[in-house]
Amino acid sequence: MDLNIYKGTDSSWGVVAKLFHWIIAILIFFQVAAGINLHFMEFSMQKPLFIDIHKISGSFLLILVFLRIIWRFYNSKPSNKEVPLIHIVVSKIVHVILYALMIFIPIQGMVLTWTGGYDVSLLGLYNLPRLVEENLIKYEQFKSLHYYFALLLTFIFTIHLSAGLYHRFITKDKYGIWKRMSFKK
Ligand code: HEM
Ligand code: HEM
Numbered sequence: 001m002d003l004n005i006y007k008g009t010d011s012s013w014g015v016v017a018k019l020f021h022w023i024i025a026i027l028i029f030f031q032v033a034a035g036i037n038l039h040f041m042e043f044s045m046q047k048p049l050f051i052d053i054h055k056i057s058g059s060f061l062l063i064l065v066f067l068r069i070i071w072r073f074y075n076s077k078p079s080n081k082e083v084p085l086i087h088i089v090v091s092k093i094v095h096v097i098l099y100a101l102m103i104f105i106p107i108q109g110m111v112l113t114w115t116g117g118y119d120v121s122l123l124g125l126y127n128l129p130r131l132v133e134e135n136l137i138k139y140e141q142f143k144s145l146h147y148y149f150a151l152l153l154t155f156i157f158t159i160h161l162s163a164g165l166y167h168r169f170i171t172k173d174k175y176g177i178w179k180r181m182s183f184k185k
Contacts, residue, residue, distance in 0.1 A: 003074070010079045012180045017075055020068040021181055027061045028102070028157065035150050055113060056124045062106035069099070078180045087175070094160050101153045108149065112142040 008014035013021070034054050041047055080088050110120045110128070117134035119127040168178040 007074075008076045008078055008180075011176055013078060014075060016071055017068075018181060018183060020064065020071065022183075024061065024064055024068065024102070027057060027064070028153070031058055031061060032150055032154055035147070039147055052124075055109070055120060058106045058109050059120060060123060062103070065099070065102045065106075078176075083175045083177070087177075091163065094156060094163070097156050098153075098160060101149065101156065105146065105149050105153060108142065108146055112139065112146050115139045115142055 003016075006014055006016045008017060012018075031054070034050065034057075038047070038050060038054060041050070111132050113120050114130045114132040115135045116139040117136075119130065121127045164178060164181075167173050167175065173179055
């Protein structure tokens with residue numbers, strides 16, 4: 001299969017990178033909303049089911065993020081020739097933090113699950129070997145850490161989202177930043 005036709009160009013990230021970006025963005029919204037919901041949920045018969053869904057979608061997200069990064073190395077990136085340096089530097093920092101959090105939080109969620117004495121399964125099909133011992137004191141601490149990192153992720157992607165909307169609506173996308181990640185021609 002010729003993957004070159006799916007690669008980015010000077011003015012677009014290309015269809016594969018766009019699909020990764022938007023599918024992962026939707027999953028992140030879902031994951032944060034479901035997680036915050038779990039944080040405030042009293043224990044009930046349904047809670048374990050919600051936690052299972054959260055774990056399955058979170059591990060799926062982690063797999064997608066790894067695939068996205070692999071594709072990023074292979075893909076051609078749009079040109080930043082016209083874009084002011086300050087935009088380039090700030091957006092690079094924000095993107096690196098986003099990638100780091102998209103990897104760290106799910107892995108930390110897996111560690112948290114093991115310290116609670118539970119299993120992590122790959123897409124609900126296969127249980128991964130437990131790499132960390134059960135420790136219920138750490139479980140509570142790791143749960144708080146997981147929560148605060150999810151809030152940090154929310155904060156950073158809100159900055160990112162605002163920057164995207166700023167390009168789209170305030171600058172009328174004069175540098176083509178919005179267009180290169182959007183599916184609209
Ligand atoms: C509705 C919400 C969102 C909007 C409007 C949006 C918009 C954009 C746009 C326009 C770009 C292209 C930037 C460029 O070409 O320089 C971009 C890139 C990017 N976005 Fe988003 N985004 C959103 C949600 C998210 C979320 C939730 C995440 C992850 C937590 C995310 C992570 C990224 C990353 C890492 C890049 C850089 C791509 C790369 O360098 O590989 N975005 N986004
Ligand atoms: C970007 C991905 C993820 C985000 C944003 C996220 C977010 C959250 C949040 C906000 C909570 C609530 C914490 C609390 O109760 O104080 C939570 C709970 C939890 N998460 Fe995640 N999570 C993600 C991925 C994962 C993954 C991949 C796993 C494991 C495979 C996982 C396992 C758990 C567990 C076990 C809980 C505790 C539920 C409970 O006992 O109340 N999370 N998550």
